[in-house]
Structure formats: structure tokens, C-alpha cells
Amino acid sequence: MVDTRQDGDSLILTIPAGGIDPAQLAAPPQTLPAGGISTLRVEAPTGWKWGTVDAAFLAGLLSQLRGEGPNAPDVRVEGVPRDLAKLLDLARSAPAPAEAKPQPGLRKRLGKATLAQWDESKAMMALIGEVVWRLPRFFTGRAMLRRNEVMDVIAESSTNALIIVAIVNVLMGAILAFVGAVQLKAFGAGLYVADLVGIASVRELAPVMTAIVLAGRTGASFAARIATMQGNEEIDALTTLGVPPEEFLVLPRVVALSLLMPLLYVYACALSLVGGLVVAISMLDITATAYMVETQAAIKSANFYIGGLKSLVFGAMVALIGCRCGLRAGRSAADVGQATTSAVVNAIVAIIAVDALFAICANALGI
């Protein structure tokens, strides 16, 4: 235990032979004279090896003796090596930690979040505008991009996505057929499972599910890649060379996914119908031919057009959102993760919202 005693305007501190107990750092001496101390004299055992525990204890003690505020009286330290005294001065001159700012209230946070969202929406619209404005340059071969970039993106995004798109759509078709079969069988209308699976797949599920798969795979990969480029100053390098990143990075990806998605949509439709067919012929007393004839009769060409248009729009959306999240990312590793997550989440929400818009428009137009 450290022994302290007062001698006039000096406080004498004796360090015990065993040293200062580190536990005392958390609980400095409680009974200190209230003011009037101008010197702290430290008495240490002969040949004492000073360490950080001593320094930290003395710094805490000095701060207590000096009190707070800019006009607090100075307290001289005696009996410690010069280097340690310098350290104690340094510790004193270190700026006090900034006071934590009070948390803004709910209204302020809500307002800030709304303004941030508004800014983001404007930036997204600006990006869409940039891409649309540059499309003619792309189709006339004047765009600043590498010619093989579009094909590279299509190859990367298609072949690797085929299996997962197949699994998701076969299962979706099968689930629809299973649910439909149970209900329709009760009314002796089992054959209409083909109508249910056909219309739902072609019009809604195939484009939506394929777009969601692409958002998780390709959109996330776009965001991660562009965010990493951002961190490595590769985007700055493009800009300073007079190559607009919107043209070099975003345009080929938007074009590639817009071209790819309708193809994947057709593939997804076929597999979804196969999934429904397998379940229908195994659960219901209908033949494959009857199922296919019924499917053909049920699906109107308008359903295909709507599904195809949706897939094209969804493809462009997934690419735009992925690229936007990458471009707005910060420069740290955490920002890459954040960009990837927001690319997937934003794309899925946008796909569902735009699908709902399509449904409302189609209903209004009587399609």
C-alpha cells in the first residue's frame, strides 16, 4: 500500500519495497489534501526500477492534486528520474478526450435518414441517366470500354448461374404444382395445375426468382469488384485518364445483364414447367401430353411479353444497383462488405417493388 503524508505545501509519497499494487491504479488514494499542494515528493526504495505502473499511478495522483480546468495550479514532482518526469508532463499535455456528442433525437435521425435516402435516389437517377445517355455511344461503337468486357460479363454471369437458376426454378414449379394439385384435386380440376404453374411461372416467378438469384450472385460480385477498385484508387485512375467510370464499368455490365436476363428467363420458364410437370404426372391422374397441351393453351403470348420485359428491366436494375453500391463505397475493407450487402438487399427490394408496379400497370391495361 502506498503511504502518503503532508509536509507543509508538499505531499510526500513513499513507494513500498514491493512496488505499487496495480490494483491501486483503479482506486487511487482517497484521502488527499484538498488544494494547497505545490510539490509532490516521491520517495522510492534505493535502486528502484521505475515502470509504467508507477508512471500511471503518479499521473493519476498528479491530476487529482492539480484538479481540473486551465487555471488549475501546477504541482512540481521531485524524486523521480528526469525521463519519467517528462513522461508525466506528456501525459498531462495529452488532450482530454472529446466529450461524447449527445445522441440526436428520433426526429433528427429520421430526417437525416430521409435526406440521405433522397440524395441516394438522386444519385441513382443520375447514374441511370448517364447510362441511358451513353447507350447510343455503346451501340455505335464509340463508347470508352473494352470490347470484350460485355462478353466477359455475360460469360461470367451466365454459365456459373445456370445450375442455381435451374435448381430454384425446377423447385418453384414443383412446389406450385404440389400446392395446386392438393387443392384442385378436391374439385376434380387437377388438370388446371398446368394453368397455374404455366401462368405463374411465365408471368411472375421465373423473372422474379431468376433476378433474385442474379442479384445475389452477379449484383453482389459487381458491387464487390467495383468497391475494391475504389479502395485501390483504380476508379480515380480511370477518372484522371479521362475515362468515365459510368461508361467503362457500368455501361458494359448493364448491357450484358439486360441481354442475358431474357435468355435466362426462357431457360428458367422451361425448367419451372418441367418441375410442375413431374409433380403433376406423379400426383394426378394425367398424362404428360395432356399437361403440355393444357399449358400451351393457358399461356398467352402477352404473358411471355410481360415476363420477358420484366426480365430485361430486372437485369438492368440488378447491374445498376450493384455498380452504384460499388461506386459509392468507401475505401476500407469493411466498405466492400457493406457495398455487397446493400447491393443484394437493395436489388431484391427493388425487384419486388418493380414487379408490383408491373402487376398494377398490367391490371390497369387489362393484360
Place this chain on the structure above:
Amino acid sequence: MASQPRIRIDRASIGYNGRSVQTGISADIAPGEIFAIVGDSGSGKSTLLKTMVGLLPILEGNIQFDGQPLDMSGAAGPPPFGILFQGGALWSSMTLLENVMMPMEMHDHAAPAAREALARFKLALVGLPGHEERYPADLSGGMRKRAALARALALDPSVLFLDEPSAGLDPLSSRRLDQLILSLRDGLGITVVIVTHELESLYSIADRMLFLDGELHHPTALGAPGELVRTSDNAKVREFLTRKGMDCSTSEATP
């Protein structure tokens, strides 16, 4: 200065996110000059460099290249400068040859058949012949810097911006890079604007330097490093310049 400066910085205020970092920056950079931007950490050296190349908007004042404000819209053709970023910023999905050729392709620089030969020449110029087909990830830090320098030279710029080219390099590589910068200036007549912390580089290659004071938020010295170390009335500038390079300064100051 008799001739028109290559770059004129006129009472510029720089910063980011609306926050000013430095104000009242004025300097004329002559053609063929090696001009260093120095200062304490966080004083805004890289911010000034990024503002000069148009990556950050200028808050006040203006910056002109050959009497014209910088136009990065692409309408005025390729930018008049090349830039070497601190980390190189090579495009990681491309080989070194593709990295150097890409700006030429984007701006239709030189005949298509000549581009590959030009790119190979520029890589040879920076001491990387035989590495054309390698990817940035396969290179050492020094090689990456040199490859990035070759890319910065791709469009035959009249100005070269270098953001801490020696950062992270061993002293030997750093000295070789300095020699390369001097050779490029002497051989091609390029104006070089360099952000650096390295006193040895500063004394051996810079004709003049601008010192940005991070505490006062404005420049406190402009002149030749060898002169400033002796004549500057600013103690911080003198202290910065004598940190460890006194022998260099005296040898440079007395030709």
C-alpha cells in the same frame, strides 16, 4: 516568370466534404520544373494533388493548365497529365501491357498497330521489359510503382503528378525511382508535381517546394529546398527540412 506557367494555382482553397483543409494556395509551376508539395501529415498534400487533377472540387480560387481551367469532360481530348497514385492503382484484372495500352485505346492515341510497341517501350523505359504479360498482383511494390509510372506516361502527358512515389519502397528502389523521374524530366521535358515525405528525394530532385502547414491551414514556404533550409523565417519549415537531410541539403546548396 517570363514564360507562361504550365500550371497556375491562384488563391486556391482545398478540402473535402465541404471542410476546408488549406486556404490561400498560390503558385506558378514552370514547364519542365519538378515541384514538390510537402507538409506535415494531414496537411492536405494529397488533397491538393487530387484537386489539381479534378478528383476533388476546388472550394475557392482556380487552377489552370496552360492558361485554361482543367476540363475533364473528355470534350477537350485526353487529360494533359498523367498521375501515379500512392498505391499504384493498376487495374488488377489487366496485365501490365493492357494497363498501359488501355488509356491509348480509350483516347485513340497513336495508330492501333503502334500501341503495343509504344506500351512495351514505356514499360522498358521504367525498367520493366519482359514483364508485359504479368499481372499487378505478381509484382513487388517497387515494380508496381514503376508500372504505374509507365501507365501515367501512356498518353505522353506534359505534366506528371506523383503521389508519394517512394512510400513503402526500400532506399535503393526509392533512389532508382528518383533517378527515373529526373531522367523523364530531362529526356521528355515533362513537368513533375510530386507529393513526398522523403527529404532525400526532395533535395535530390525538386527544383522548388511548397510547404503546407497542417496547423495554420495555409502554405508557409515556397522556394528551392536548399535555399529554404537556410533562409526560411519559419522555424517549422527549417525543422522539417533538417529532420535528417542536413548533409543532403548542404551538398545540394553548394554546387
